[in-house]
Amino acid sequence: MRSPAEAAPSHLWVPELADPGGVVELSREESHYLKRVCRARVGDFASATDGRGALARLRVASVGERVRAEVESCEPGQPAEARRRALVLCGAPEGRRGDWLVEKLAELGIETWQPIDCARERWRVSATTLARWRRLAVAALRQSRRRHLMDVREPIGLEGLASLLPPGSSRWVADPAGRRGAQPPARPGWVVGAVGPAGGFEPREKAELACLGFEPMCLSDGRLRAETAALAWGAWWASGGA
Amino acid sequence: MRSPAEAAPSHLWVPELADPGGVVELSREESHYLKRVCRARVGDFASATDGRGALARLRVASVGERVRAEVESCEPGQPAEARRRALVLCGAPEGRRGDWLVEKLAELGIETWQPIDCARERWRVSATTLARWRRLAVAALRQSRRRHLMDVREPIGLEGLASLLPPGSSRWVADPAGRRGAQPPARPGWVVGAVGPAGGFEPREKAELACLGFEPMCLSDGRLRAETAALAWGAWWASGGA
Numbered sequence: 001m002r003s004p005a006e007a008a009p010s011h012l013w014v015p016e017l018a019d020p021g022g023v024v025e026l027s028r029e030e031s032h033y034l035k036r037v038c039r040a041r042v043g044d045f046a047s048a049t050d051g052r053g054a055l056a057r058l059r060v061a062s063v064g065e066r067v068r069a070e071v072e073s074c075e076p077g078q079p080a081e082a083r084r085r086a087l088v089l090c091g092a093p094e095g096r097r098g099d100w101l102v103e104k105l106a107e108l109g110i111e112t113w114q115p116i117d118c119a120r121e122r123w124r125v126s127a128t129t130l131a132r133w134r135r136l137a138v139a140a141l142r143q144s145r146r147r148h149l150m151d152v153r154e155p156i157g158l159e160g161l162a163s164l165l166p167p168g169s170s171r172w173v174a175d176p177a178g179r180r181g182a183q184p185p186a187r188p189g190w191v192v193g194a195v196g197p198a199g200g201f202e203p204r205e206k207a208e209l210a211c212l213g214f215e216p217m218c219l220s221d222g223r224l225r226a227e228t229a230a231l232a233w234g235a236w237w238a239s240g241g242a
Numbered sequence: 243m244r245s246p247a248e249a250a251p252s253h254l255w256v257p258e259l260a261d262p263g264g265v266v267e268l269s270r271e272e273s274h275y276l277k278r279v280c281r282a283r284v285g286d287f288a289s290a291t292d293g294r295g296a297l298a299r300l301r302v303a304s305v306g307e308r309v310r311a312e313v314e315s316c317e318p319g320q321p322a323e324a325r326r327r328a329l330v331l332c333g334a335p336e337g338r339r340g341d342w343l344v345e346k347l348a349e350l351g352i353e354t355w356q357p358i359d360c361a362r363e364r365w366r367v368s369a370t371t372l373a374r375w376r377r378l379a380v381a382a383l384r385q386s387r388r389r390h391l392m393d394v395r396e397p398i399g400l401e402g403l404a405s406l407l408p409p410g411s412s413r414w415v416a417d418p419a420g421r422r423g424a425q426p427p428a429r430p431g432w433v434v435g436a437v438g439p440a441g442g443f444e445p446r447e448k449a450e451l452a453c454l455g456f457e458p459m460c461l462s463d464g465r466l467r468a469e470t471a472a473l474a475w476g477a478w479w480a481s482g483g484a
Contacts, residue, residue: 107470108462144464180483186423220350220480222386228349235477238462241422
């Protein structure tokens with residue numbers, strides 16, 4: 001007593017979508033998710049994104065170890081210049097608090113996650129950490145039914161920052177002494193938020209950020225942990241928009 | 243080679259502060275924190291709040307099993323009507339995601355944390371859970387150097403809500419179909435945010451909230467998990483203010 005529609009809420013990440021009429025073979029992870037978590041069967045529908053904006057409707061064709069599905073339709077994503085986009089730069093928090101931060105930022109629709117190594121704290125990110133973060137980003141994409149997969153980057157030092165900032169982006173740095181009550185930009189384009197590590201940015205680092213056009217903003221009337229500040233910034237950005 | 247000033251960053255929760263000149267005996271938890279985490283010694287200073295707005299300067303008088311400290315000065319808190327105050331109502335998320343939510347909301351300065359039991363999901367909160375949440379709220383108070391301890395409440399059903407809402411409060415319910423880009427109120431007074439459980443509010447529950455004056459607001463352009471929505475709401479509220 002189960003209609004095919006029941007499987008419809010499932011949303012998948014399929015980096016290589018086929019054209020309508022074509023068939024895709026899902027990855028091991030997406031197959032598992034569709035079979036075990038969504039309990040999909042042959043004939044069920046699911047939505048899928050390539051993580052770069054395209055959104056397809058899939059129909060399950062076979063449920064073996066790897067699920068195969070037919071692409072029924074596929075609509076392209078918005079052009080990049082029409083989207084609100086956010087880049088989060090974040091110094092290392094204490095302990096393993098990075099994990100849930102990655103999950104939450106991906107849910108909020110942050111486009112790029114860039115850990116930064118600072119004078120007072122460096123990230124300890126192994127290949128295993130990066131792989132775990134990328135799995136968390138995919139799970140958040142499914143959960144939030146997003147069309148873009150958050151780009152999870154390896155940590156870099158502040159000195160590498162200038163070349164990485166989108167030209168013309170609006171830039172903010174979390175700072176208890178900064179401006180309060182700023183409105184998140186509603187218009188399309190890149191917005192960058194920078195948050196210091198557990199011990200905060202050093203004065204020299206703050207000066208570097210100021211030279212790069214980062215405006216200090218206050219996210220709360222209390223001191224926030226690094227990961228809380230990064231998340232609060234993401235939520236502030238996400239609350240804006242038309 | 244250590245000056246008494248080094249211990250100054252410590253911030254304690256002392257529910258029963260004495261008048262200036264008086265001596266307080268710290269709880270076991272605060273004594274441990276001061277001795278082991280902050281490594282305070284006799285003569286060191288610390289700040290302390292009663293969690294209801296008062297802020298005192300303490301000088302460590304003796305470091306036994308329980309630390310005793312003299313209250314050097316104490317300033318009262320702002321009158322309640324001069325403060326921005328937030329109440330978060332939240333349905334049960336999946337798993338043990340309540341723990342970090344409590345920590346983060348307390349960091350952001352939410353005044354009252356009220357879990358709500360909804361048709362689609364009920365909290366499973368034991369006395370142990372409540373005790374753990376209250377410890378997390380105290381730790382966040384220390385971390386954020388706040389003057390108010392977040393009030394951690396036991397779950398209630400939606401039917402008990404009306405009597406609990408501060409009169410005249412501004413009320414918001416997280417809803418992907420709600421208004422986007424609302425400004426958090428900067429003025430003093432209560433603001434209430436309601437977030438549905440993992441499966442969302444039922445239509446009947448949404449209608450009840452509408453009758454109580456809750457306005458739907460959209461926190462993100464994607465679906466958020468219950469705990470992410472509650473946190474995003476808290477961050478949105480915290481970003482406002484003068």
